[in-house]
Amino acid sequence: MATTWTQQTLNHLRRTRAWKSIFRRGPARTNRTRSLAIFGNIFLHVLPVKVREKSLRLRATYYLGSFSFFLFVVLTVTGVLLMFYYHPAVPEAYRDMKDLRFVVANGVFLRNLHRLAAQVMVAAVFWHMFHVFFRGGYKPPHEFNWVVGVGLLLVTLFLSYTGYLLPWDQLAFWAITVGTNIISYVPILGHPIRFLLLGGNIIGENALLRFYVLHCVILPLAAVILIAVHFWRIQKDGGLTVREDHERKG
Amino acid sequence: MSEKAKYEAGFGSDALKDPQRIVFITKKTSAKVKGDVGRQVMSFPHVILREAIAFQVLTIVLVAIALFWDAPLEQLANPLLTPNPAKAPWYFLGLQELLHYFPPVVGGVLIPTLVVVALIVIPYFNVNIEGAPLWAARRGRRFPLVVGTVVALLAILVAYQAWTVIAPTVLVAGGVLLSNFLSPGQGRLADFLRARPLPWWVMTWFIAVALTLTIVGTFFRGPGWSWIWPWR
Amino acid sequence: MSSSDTPSEKPGQQNPEAEAEVTRRDFLNEIAAAALGVAGLGATVVTIKYLSPNVLFEPPTQFRAGSPDDFPVNSVTFIRDQEVYVVRTLAGFYAVSAVCTHLGCITQWKPEDDQIECPCHGSKFTREGTKIAGPAPRPLPHFALRLTADGQLLVDKLETVKETQVLKV
Numbered sequence: 001m002a003t004t005w006t007q008q009t010l011n012h013l014r015r016t017r018a019w020k021s022i023f024r025r026g027p028a029r030t031n032r033t034r035s036l037a038i039f040g041n042i043f044l045h046v047l048p049v050k051v052r053e054k055s056l057r058l059r060a061t062y063y064l065g066s067f068s069f070f071l072f073v074v075l076t077v078t079g080v081l082l083m084f085y086y087h088p089a090v091p092e093a094y095r096d097m098k099d100l101r102f103v104v105a106n107g108v109f110l111r112n113l114h115r116l117a118a119q120v121m122v123a124a125v126f127w128h129m130f131h132v133f134f135r136g137g138y139k140p141p142h143e144f145n146w147v148v149g150v151g152l153l154l155v156t157l158f159l160s161y162t163g164y165l166l167p168w169d170q171l172a173f174w175a176i177t178v179g180t181n182i183i184s185y186v187p188i189l190g191h192p193i194r195f196l197l198l199g200g201n202i203i204g205e206n207a208l209l210r211f212y213v214l215h216c217v218i219l220p221l222a223a224v225i226l227i228a229v230h231f232w233r234i235q236k237d238g239g240l241t242v243r244e245d246h247e248r249k250g
Numbered sequence: 251m252s253e254k255a256k257y258e259a260g261f262g263s264d265a266l267k268d269p270q271r272i273v274f275i276t277k278k279t280s281a282k283v284k285g286d287v288g289r290q291v292m293s294f295p296h297v298i299l300r301e302a303i304a305f306q307v308l309t310i311v312l313v314a315i316a317l318f319w320d321a322p323l324e325q326l327a328n329p330l331l332t333p334n335p336a337k338a339p340w341y342f343l344g345l346q347e348l349l350h351y352f353p354p355v356v357g358g359v360l361i362p363t364l365v366v367v368a369l370i371v372i373p374y375f376n377v378n379i380e381g382a383p384l385w386a387a388r389r390g391r392r393f394p395l396v397v398g399t400v401v402a403l404l405a406i407l408v409a410y411q412a413w414t415v416i417a418p419t420v421l422v423a424g425g426v427l428l429s430n431f432l433s434p435g436q437g438r439l440a441d442f443l444r445a446r447p448l449p450w451w452v453m454t455w456f457i458a459v460a461l462t463l464t465i466v467g468t469f470f471r472g473p474g475w476s477w478i479w480p481w482r
Numbered sequence: 483m484s485s486s487d488t489p490s491e492k493p494g495q496q497n498p499e500a501e502a503e504v505t506r507r508d509f510l511n512e513i514a515a516a517a518l519g520v521a522g523l524g525a526t527v528v529t530i531k532y533l534s535p536n537v538l539f540e541p542p543t544q545f546r547a548g549s550p551d552d553f554p555v556n557s558v559t560f561i562r563d564q565e566v567y568v569v570r571t572l573a574g575f576y577a578v579s580a581v582c583t584h585l586g587c588i589t590q591w592k593p594e595d596d597q598i599e600c601p602c603h604g605s606k607f608t609r610e611g612t613k614i615a616g617p618a619p620r621p622l623p624h625f626a627l628r629l630t631a632d633g634q635l636l637v638d639k640l641e642t643v644k645e646t647q648v649l650k651v
Contacts, residue, residue, distance in 0.1 A: 173327035334601030
């Protein structure tokens with residue numbers, strides 16, 4: 001049997017003690033080892049071991065949920081890289097943007113990618129929600145997962161919004177001014193919430209630091225937790241909603 | 251049912267007290283109870299491979315665009331100088347357009363809160379779950395109700411002169427009222443519209459308004475939030 | 483702690499839930515839940531306190547606008563650093579906020595139209611701060627205006643005054 005160099009290497013690796021200590025199963029060629037590949041893996045075990053063939057059709061999902069998640073992964077990677085050159089301070093934050101553009105190698109590319117992925121993610125999450133709605137994916141037993149999804153939509157919007165302030169340019173400053181002034185119209189609690197969010201009465205250094213912490217720590221953590229629940233509940237709620245065929249013929 | 255039942259149904263969670271118990275499977279507790287699920291395939295490799303390909307396609311497209319399309323960066327933030335027009339990120343421009351018409355407590359607080367609450371409660375109302383066509387039953391009662399709601403809504407919008415909300419509302423309202431007068435055999439579109447349930451119409455209206463407001467806010471608003479034509 | 487030793491059953495009740503006595507375990511559970519609740523509430527209050535800064539490094543709210551002679555009669559002067567218009571009419575002086583009451587954008591004085599305009603959502607005001615058009619919910623507030631001992635105009639942005647109040651010099 002002719003094998004490529006990659007296959008040979010893989011086969012060799014599979015026989016090593018180190019590989020066996022990590023995977024504890026043979027190659028995923030039988031249904032048993034294929035099941036193990038999913039539920040024996042901490043990252044994949046939230047997914048179902050088997051899925052309905054119909055739910056794999058492109059029209060069933062357009063991979064919108066997957067794309068939203070992948071965009072989140074891209075944003076996490078680029079975001080962490082951008083953090084190495086960013087100071088959440090006035091006016092260093094703006095200077096760092098200039099540095100990213102003119103001084104740091106590939107800095108402008110990373111910032112472009114981060115910004116682009118953020119915009120696309122908002123669109124993807126909205127589209128995902130509308131698609132799920134029109135397919136009736138919110139119906140029992142998926143009610144709770146729909147609610148988790150609404151939570152994820154809000155986290156996505158907050159993530160995008162808090163990130164908007166970080167470059168500390170005119171665009172950022174006035175978008176956040178308008179947004180945080182909307183908060184102060186909330187009856188009774190409006191002004192205290194705005195004061196807490198900004199760490200003061202004006203959008204200054206405190207506000208930048210708070211948005212930075214929200215954007216880089218608190219909201220991503222919330223997103224990761226909600227994403228885990230969201231994926232896990234797909235499995236627990238019996239897989240993706242599959243349309244009955246007679247509906248399509250209509 | 252003349253014979254007296256030998257067993258009594260009751261609730262209990264103490265296994266020592268009631269060692270023999272029956273499990274009742276109700277309709278909604280577990281999806282596994284469902285009958286036909288169609289053919290199933292293993293997630294590995296069928297799903298994992300497809301996801302991997304989707305991820306690669308996405309990455310390639312994103313990188314290709316990011317290489318040539320620069321993220322905007324304006325002047326250093328200046329709290330003393332408001333740019334004209336001052337625009338929020340695109341996904342909030344619909345909200346900003348609403349704020350142009352409605353008082354802030356309505357446009358900025360009440361409407362967004364209502365939208366979020368409405369989204370959350372969608373799966374908890376039977377009207378959204380049954381999905382029966384709007385005009386399939388009780389037409390005589392429903393039609394005046396729908397007309398009344400539309401007229402009341404339009405009256406409020408006209409009072410605030412919210413023209414960019416009125417336009418999509420009129421379109422969707424026209425569709426929902428027209429679909430009442432359609433009969434079978436008038437083409438596929440007519441059949442499609444006749445079979446639409448109420449939640450479909452409401453969501454379509456929401457998307458139409460949100461889309462119109464966002465597009466208007468992005469392209470058709472200039473200095474002082476005045477109307478401009480983007481091609482001029 | 484003797485609630486479990488002294489049963490207080492009421493005869494004749496059918497519902498087993500209602501007549502169940504409070505056991506020691508129930509009591510301890512209640513106490514523990516209450517303690518957790520108090521601790522959680524306390525932690526929340528302390529955290530909110532921690533997150534509210536006590537000292538702010540924000541611009542001062544009182545400032546000197548200059549000598550009254552610097553402002554010609556029938557003029558509107560925008561004091562950029564302080565976001566305030568100083569208006570001089572025949573009757574005297576008053577100070578109007580330049581921050582739009584809608585969503586906090588800085589308005590601009592348009593002498594050709596004799597009005598103040600907001601660039602964000604299109605609100606328009608007269609030089610008195612009264613709204614002419616747009617979504618702003620309130621007129622622009624007037625700030626207290628005084629003369630210092632050395633004859634300078636002093637604006638206090640923390641103190642708003644009635645629109646009819648003008649400073650005669």
